[in-house]
Amino acid sequence: MELLQQLTFLERGIIAGVIIGFICPLLGAFLLVRRITIISEALSHITLTGIAAGIFLSQSALWLGFINPLYTGLVFSLAGSLLIEKLRQIYKHFQELAIPIILSSGIGLGAILISLSQGSYNEWYNYLFGSIVTVRLGDLGFIFFTGVLALVILIMFYKELLSISFDQEFAKTSGIGVRKINFFFSLLIALVISMSMKVVGILLVGAMVTLPVAASIQLAKSFRQVVIFGILFGELAMIGGIYFSYHLNVATGGMIVVTGVVLLLIAVILKRFRTGLA
Amino acid sequence: MISVFFQYDFLKYALYTGLMVGFLAPFLGVFLVVRRLSLIADALSHITLSGIAFSLLLGRYYGFFAGLNPIYMGAAFSVGGALMIERLRTVYVYYKELAIPIILSAGIGIGVVFISLANGFNNDLFNYLFGSVVAVTKSDFHLIIGITIVVTLLLVLFYKELFFLSFDEDQAVISGIPRRFLHVLFIIMVALVIAASMRVVGILLVSSLMTLPVAAAMRLARGFKQMFVYAVVFGELSVIVGLISAFHLDLAPGGTIVIINVIILLVVVLLTRKRV
Numbered sequence: 227m228e229l230l231q232q233l234t235f236l237e238r239g240i241i242a243g244v245i246i247g248f249i250c251p252l253l254g255a256f257l258l259v260r261r262i263t264i265i266s267e268a269l270s271h272i273t274l275t276g277i278a279a280g281i282f283l284s285q286s287a288l289w290l291g292f293i294n295p296l297y298t299g300l301v302f303s304l305a306g307s308l309l310i311e312k313l314r315q316i317y318k319h320f321q322e323l324a325i326p327i328i329l330s331s332g333i334g335l336g337a338i339l340i341s342l343s344q345g346s347y348n349e350w351y352n353y354l355f356g357s358i359v360t361v362r363l364g365d366l367g368f369i370f371f372t373g374v375l376a377l378v379i380l381i382m383f384y385k386e387l388l389s390i391s392f393d394q395e396f397a398k399t400s401g402i403g404v405r406k407i408n409f410f411f412s413l414l415i416a417l418v419i420s421m422s423m424k425v426v427g428i429l430l431v432g433a434m435v436t437l438p439v440a441a442s443i444q445l446a447k448s449f450r451q452v453v454i455f456g457i458l459f460g461e462l463a464m465i466g467g468i469y470f471s472y473h474l475n476v477a478t479g480g481m482i483v484v485t486g487v488v489l490l491l492i493a494v495i496l497k498r499f500r501t502g503l504a
Numbered sequence: 505m506i507s508v509f510f511q512y513d514f515l516k517y518a519l520y521t522g523l524m525v526g527f528l529a530p531f532l533g534v535f536l537v538v539r540r541l542s543l544i545a546d547a548l549s550h551i552t553l554s555g556i557a558f559s560l561l562l563g564r565y566y567g568f569f570a571g572l573n574p575i576y577m578g579a580a581f582s583v584g585g586a587l588m589i590e591r592l593r594t595v596y597v598y599y600k601e602l603a604i605p606i607i608l609s610a611g612i613g614i615g616v617v618f619i620s621l622a623n624g625f626n627n628d629l630f631n632y633l634f635g636s637v638v639a640v641t642k643s644d645f646h647l648i649i650g651i652t653i654v655v656t657l658l659l660v661l662f663y664k665e666l667f668f669l670s671f672d673e674d675q676a677v678i679s680g681i682p683r684r685f686l687h688v689l690f691i692i693m694v695a696l697v698i699a700a701s702m703r704v705v706g707i708l709l710v711s712s713l714m715t716l717p718v719a720a721a722m723r724l725a726r727g728f729k730q731m732f733v734y735a736v737v738f739g740e741l742s743v744i745v746g747l748i749s750a751f752h753l754d755l756a757p758g759g760t761i762v763i764i765n766v767i768i769l770l771v772v773v774l775l776t777r778k779r780v
Binding site for chain 1: 537540542543545546595596599601602604605606608609610612613614615616617619620621625626627629630633634635706708709711712715716719722754755756758759760761762763765766769773
């Protein structure tokens with residue numbers, strides 16, 4: 227514990243980044259094969275509402291001051307993922323409408339709560355676009371525990387998740403509780419988004435989930451390879467992004483995403499090269 | 505309550521812009537939703553942010569760009585993003601839906617880098633993100649009138665072709681409708697409307713004006729024409745009520761407009777549930 231307290235703010239940020247760079251692509255690989263990568267965008271936007279609500283509540287009443295916005299963000303994001311499922315049932319013929327509805331109502335409500343609360347705009351930019359220097363020891367703890375929890379869920383239900391992701395019908399007939407697993411999956415997404423938010427920023431969490439696996443699927447030959455390459459690209463983007471943002475004095479979240487985009491471009495070009503030779 | 509909007513020039517601009525946008529966005533939104541492209545609006549609005557940030561960054565170094573309205577660069581980026589999405593769909597043949605999250609997140613990531621290079625993390629950026637009643641200038645107003653006229657003309661000219669394409673793409677192609685040309689044209693119209701709506705509604709919220717009224721209209725309408733009517737009525741209603749309440753309560757107008765849309769949607773969903 228003493229060792230943890232001696233960490234500098236930069237070391238805390240880097241440790242948080244490495245954890246996030248590992249978990250995000252891992253989840254991304256499952257989202258990719260389920261064809262719902264876009265869900266991470268919707269849930270990250272609704273996390274903004276949760277954060278804004280948390281900050282607003284803790285400002286408006288003294289006895290609510292204990293509320294940590296990270297936790298309200300987590301609750302909102304979980305509620306959002308359940309709402310998306312509900313909306314999919316309401317719009318049976320236009321299921322893809324559920325995501326833009328949640329995405330935009332999340333950010334709309336968030337905008338109102340932001341203009342109601344008295345925080346300075348700069349504080350909000352940290353939430354929106356991420357900042358590595360604001361990772362406190364408590365945040366690092368939150369990131370660590372949510373990361374472990376997400377990892378435990380993934381390992382416990384690995385086979386079930388894989389089966390549902392590839393063929394939901396088959397999973398159902400082979401006796402997997404699809405509803406239960408889907409709930410755990412929603413919980414997993416909500417956990418990963420709220421843990422990544424502090425470093426990468428709400429608007430950029432989706433990028434961390436999508437870009438590394440989009441790059442890895444260009445090169446991988448199996449699901450396992452997608453996961454391994456994805457984590458590799460995720461960590462590279464994370465560390466490269468932090469390094470460049472520190473030296474060029476640019477917003478961390480943005481630089482991480484740009485590094486991810488560059489890696490994606492390299493992967494696409496490599497693939498071209500390979501198929502060109504073959 | 506509304507009279508104050510006619511007393512001050514900037515409020516007048518905001519109101520008129522809102523009315524134009526409240527018409528255009530849901531109208532195009534109907535085509536977007538029916539063609540199952542509703543997410544494209546989100547991707548394009550996020551990439552518009554990188555265009556605006558790029559323009560702000562250039563403005564710091566070159567006088568020419570400092571005088572230029574950032575909306576132009578935003579619209580250019582958004583058209584470029586639309587073409588990139590088409591390109592990515594051919595790269596990921598088996599995972600076509602990946603194109604949108606890639607462009608969306610890349611757009612906002614690049615935007616953030618440009619903004620921080622331009623030292624632009626200030627109140628102006630907040631207005632771009634969430635909209636503002638006071639930010640609509642005279643030059644914005646003229647530009648938005650121009651966009652409204654062009655898009656409306658194009659819609660009138662190509663209504664039948666777009667209609668046909670939305671419902672039966674194969675049949676439309678066989679009857680000789682130039683699918684590629686129309687698709688690119690349509691996407692460019694969406695990009696223009698996003699650029700026009702941005703000032704009042706904000707970049708992060710433009711897409712909701714395109715999808716939420718349509719989602720509500722869809723539950724009520726009994727035909728395609730009715731869907732347009734309902735969508736535009738909901739859109740205009742949300743913009744007017746949203747702008748007025750945002751001004752009087754000192755809130756971000758984008759947020760109030762979206763929340764009114766969400767309320768309309770909820771009411772409609774509850775009403776139609778009883779009917780069944």
